[in-house]
Amino acid sequence: xxxxxxxxxxxxxxxxxxxxxxxxxxxxxxxxxxxxxxxxxxxxxxxxxxxxxxxxxxxxxxxxxxxxxxxxxxxxxxxxxxxxxxxxxxxxxxxxxxxxxxxxxxxxxxxxxxxxxxx
Amino acid sequence: xxxxxxxxxxxxxxxxxxxxxxxxxxxxxxxxxxxxxxxxxxxxxxxxxxxxxxxxxxxxxxxxxxxxxxxxxxxxxxxxxxxxxxxxxxxxxxxxxxxxxxxxxxxxxxxxxxxxxxx
DNA sequence: CTAAAACTTGACGTTGACGTCAAAGGCAAG
DNA sequence: CTTGCCTTTGACGTCAACGTCAAGTTTTAG
Numbered sequence: 001x002x003x004x005x006x007x008x009x010x011x012x013x014x015x016x017x018x019x020x021x022x023x024x025x026x027x028x029x030x031x032x033x034x035x036x037x038x039x040x041x042x043x044x045x046x047x048x049x050x051x052x053x054x055x056x057x058x059x060x061x062x063x064x065x066x067x068x069x070x071x072x073x074x075x076x077x078x079x080x081x082x083x084x085x086x087x088x089x090x091x092x093x094x095x096x097x098x099x100x101x102x103x104x105x106x107x108x109x110x111x112x113x114x115x116x117x118x119x
Numbered sequence: 120x121x122x123x124x125x126x127x128x129x130x131x132x133x134x135x136x137x138x139x140x141x142x143x144x145x146x147x148x149x150x151x152x153x154x155x156x157x158x159x160x161x162x163x164x165x166x167x168x169x170x171x172x173x174x175x176x177x178x179x180x181x182x183x184x185x186x187x188x189x190x191x192x193x194x195x196x197x198x199x200x201x202x203x204x205x206x207x208x209x210x211x212x213x214x215x216x217x218x219x220x221x222x223x224x225x226x227x228x229x230x231x232x233x234x235x236x237x238x
Numbered sequence: 239c240t241a242a243a244a245c246t247t248g249a250c251g252t253t254g255a256c257g258t259c260a261a262a263g264g265c266a267a268g
Numbered sequence: 269c270t271t272g273c274c275t276t277t278g279a280c281g282t283c284a285a286c287g288t289c290a291a292g293t294t295t296t297a298g
Contacts, residue, residue: 002274002275003274003275003276004273004274004275013256013257014274014275015255015256015257015258016255016256016257018256018276018277019255023255031264033263033264033265033275033276034263034275034276035264035265035274035275035276036275036276048221051217051221052218053255054214054218055214055217055218055221056175056215056218058254058255059254059255060254065225069225082222082225085222086219086222086223089215089218089219089222090219093212093215093219095173095174095175096174096175096208096211096212096215097212098170098174099170099171099173099175099208100174100205100208100209100212102167102170102171102174103201103204103205103208106184106187106188106201107198107201107202121244121245121295122244122245123243123244123245132286133244133245134285134286134287134288135285135286135287137246137247138286142285150294152245152246152294152295153245153246153247153293153294154244154246154293154294155245155246172285177284177285178284179284
């Protein structure tokens, strides 16, 4: 399929797809006229990329993880990279949880001033 | 105190403090010569701002929350804003947790190919 | 009083993940 | 063959949270 179809099927812009290619996250064949050609699996791959972006990973980080997905890496190395990244995510979750706690504290304060409990 | 002291005491750059003021997160009195003057409480306030930034909140969002902290808002409205923001954080935590799950799945896959269990 | 340190505003630089033209070529339909 | 939509590369625009000069003023130390 060509870039437009992949874009709509994966729910992203064509600009994003070209950007992913530029950053080494996504490859494509080229037709004789130079147009990008994608296989079916590309849809899934783009969705995975999207989810990783949604999880706050940078394109650089994702680029470092793709060889794991593709199996172009010794399993040991792949595991190491993935685990490092998972630890990063754990750290972020911890930070967010802490922030949530601070917010909750402020909410409780408001409730106190207002003279009734919060849900 | 002046901006330099506040900066070192709160652990941020003077540039950051001026930026916070520009964005409405932090106020200051001015000396006759135009230099910024801060009260003691500013230290705490800057630290709170820092923590909110650390929790991935934007300056815009934080600006929307400051009236709650300052009590310049009806407690009901304050509570509403804070709760909305807390829900946002919950959503982000959920996304990160999902991403963590996907990564863990990939890790398991690597382990399987490699023929031995993961920690 | 003078030099150094701190402060002022203004403005351009940075990084990331694209958005948004622009100019030009490609491709299926009538 | 000619619309008209799709695609190509190139390049500038954007937004956030500051960093980093620059040039001039103020405060402080000696």
